[in-house]
Amino acid sequence: MIRVLLVDDQQLIRAGLRMLCESVADMQVVGEAADGAAAVRLAEQLHPDVVLMDLRMPGVDGTTATARILAQRPSARVLVLTTFDDDDHLYPALAAGACGFLVKDASPDELLDGVRRAAAGDSPFSPAVLRRLVAQAVRHQQKPVAVPALPGVTEREREVLALVGQGMSNPEIAARLHLGVTTVKTHVANLMTKTGSANRVQLAVHAANAASG
Template identity: 50%
Template sequence: MYDRPPFRVLICDDQEMMRVGLRMVVDSQPDLTVVGEAADGTEAVDAAVELRPDVVLLDVRMPRLHGVAAAERITAALPDTRILMITTFDLDEYAFAALRAGASGFLVKDAPAAEMLVAIRGVLRGDPMVSPSITRRLLDRYVTTGVSALPDTRLEGLTDREREVLGLVARGLTNTEIAARLHLGETTVKTHVGRILAKLGVRDRIGAVIFAYETGLNRPGT
């Protein structure tokens, strides 16, 4: 049925029962396979570098090395590896820091198995697994701390249309919604988004959203 080997998943959580549960869910799928586990942040980084998984399920709050710091190190060493943070609540106090560290989304620990699989496959496709409402709350929380917009020459490299598309991405709109808003084909929007990511040098839409708010292109409430 599948013409490629299963995607490789690394599970990192300090709770053994959580690791067991995640392993059961992942290994039940023909297109996914667990290649390793880690019980703390340091082990997570070492295992990721050794095993080179396609996606890392990483607990936000880990002993020895915090999940955010582990995410930063994994992203730096393995830029093509996706990171899905595991949280107790849908809005963890470290959530924004995790996104800035390179995470592509969040998985709530008590999420049903079907939602876990949607999240894992989503980040593997390069989609941000953070709902627009959570994204907005995270960005509102960050921007309203008094941090000024940061100048960035990468913004100058975007065309007017690309800035427009980026602004709508930052507001949480999907490609389909952006296409309808701008009266464009969805394929055209996908092309614009791809060019935006390449010009900004970010991994995914989450990185583009953060860029838009940090540079002042978008502001909370707009």
């Protein structure tokens, strides 16, 4: 069971998120907070697995709350869910320790998948955000990264890798390649092992380097 703490200053948003999370058997909403200060207190008291964190809130904002929560409980997973996906919000939140970044126009399935991936140690990002992170990482590399030949990668895995590099989510890749989402998840997991990537961002950067190499 994934224990989820909801943090958003809008009660209607929290109510919708609670209904969504509690509509599936593997999630339990253990608490709600309307501001960052309350989020820090509840995270310490309730020990959630995943904190769904808004960024712009009165008083203590989501970025500050993220840093404080992770200072107290480094094992917690803070997944940002916000309307604002610009760099002024993205990079401070990631620097504070957020494990992923979803925008509020994500579909219900994408949100639930993001919570599950965050709980499993992955780094879920909305596709547009992932594309921007990859572009930024590639631009700031001091020198081109040597891309191994990866002889163990199958042709299908190469197709999946290329689409990961374009910032596509697993459901988008599944639709493009006419595969099941579970099959795509398996390919992505295999690719992360074969490329030594710790998360999806690193895998996407690897794909971008392979494409330009």
